[in-house]
Amino acid sequence: AQSVAQPEDQVNVAEGNPLTVKCTYSVSGNPYLFWYVQYPNRGLQFLLKYITGDNLVKGSYGFEAEFNKSQTSFHLKKPSALVSDSALYFCAVRDVTNDYKLSFGAGTTVTVRA
Amino acid sequence: DSGVTQTPKHLITATGQRVTLRCSPRSGDLSVYWYQQSLDQGLQFLIQYYNGEERAKGNILERFSAQQFPDLHSELNLSSLELGDSALYFCASSALLGMNTEAFFGQGTRLTVV
Numbered sequence: 001a002q003s004v005a006q007p008e009d010q011v012n013v014a015e016g017n018p019l020t021v022k023c024t025y026s027v028s029g030n031p032y033l034f035w036y037v038q039y040p041n042r043g044l045q046f047l048l049k050y051i052t053g054d055n056l057v058k059g060s061y062g063f064e065a066e067f068n069k070s071q072t073s074f075h076l077k078k079p080s081a082l083v084s085d086s087a088l089y090f091c092a093v094r095d096v097t098n099d100y101k102l103s104f105g106a107g108t109t110v111t112v113r114a
Numbered sequence: 115d116s117g118v119t120q121t122p123k124h125l126i127t128a129t130g131q132r133v134t135l136r137c138s139p140r141s142g143d144l145s146v147y148w149y150q151q152s153l154d155q156g157l158q159f160l161i162q163y164y165n166g167e168e169r170a171k172g173n174i175l176e177r178f179s180a181q182q183f184p185d186l187h188s189e190l191n192l193s194s195l196e197l198g199d200s201a202l203y204f205c206a207s208s209a210l211l212g213m214n215t216e217a218f219f220g221q222g223t224r225l226t227v228v
Contacts, residue, residue: 042221043221046216049214094214
């Protein structure tokens with residue numbers, strides 16, 4: 001089965017500093033990777049996806065993600081974090097071995113302090 | 115607003131009871147997914163439908179069942195409820211079944227079993 005892992009349960013940064021949320025993947029074949037964000041008491045919102053092409057993918061709310069095939073990583077980044085970026089972030093992969101179901105990592109809680 | 119509608123938003127019921135959660139996908143989306151989110155188990159994939167047919171199954175209990183109707187809305191039925199079934203249940207939809215299509219999530223149904 002294809003899977004993703006988020007090695008950090010929590011990330012804490014100061015407002016204005018760069019934010020990185022880590023994700024590594026394990027797939028056979030080409031990876032199809034996604035990032036979602038969940039604000040308190042809300043559903044998941046799609047941020048961005050990597051399918052093919054440029055290794056740097058730009059998404060919503062100023063977020064971007066860097067795909068690194070040699071390190072099997074797909075880290076989410078934001079150059080300057082805002083307090084409003086505090087939320088739960090999920091990395092996900094399309095599992096081509098199980099009819100393309102979307103499998104999620106455990107999630108990383110991001111706290112941005114003022 | 116993702117365009118995916120879930121009802122009800124909150125549900126409180128007693129152990130042993132049966133409930134039905136409803137999901138209306140985004141207009142035109144053929145694929146529907148159900149997920150369970152609990153504090154200790156994260157976001158767990160339950161089941162996936164595409165144009166009325168079951169396509170992928172995750173860790174769905176035998177007490178749980180789902181279906182997708184001809185108008186593409188879906189229902190998740192939970193029976194013989196236990197305290198441990200208390201969780202947030204999300205529905206998501208995507209246009210196709212393909213690897214490069216993102217899924218859009220509803221706001222979720224918070225189920226509390228007492």
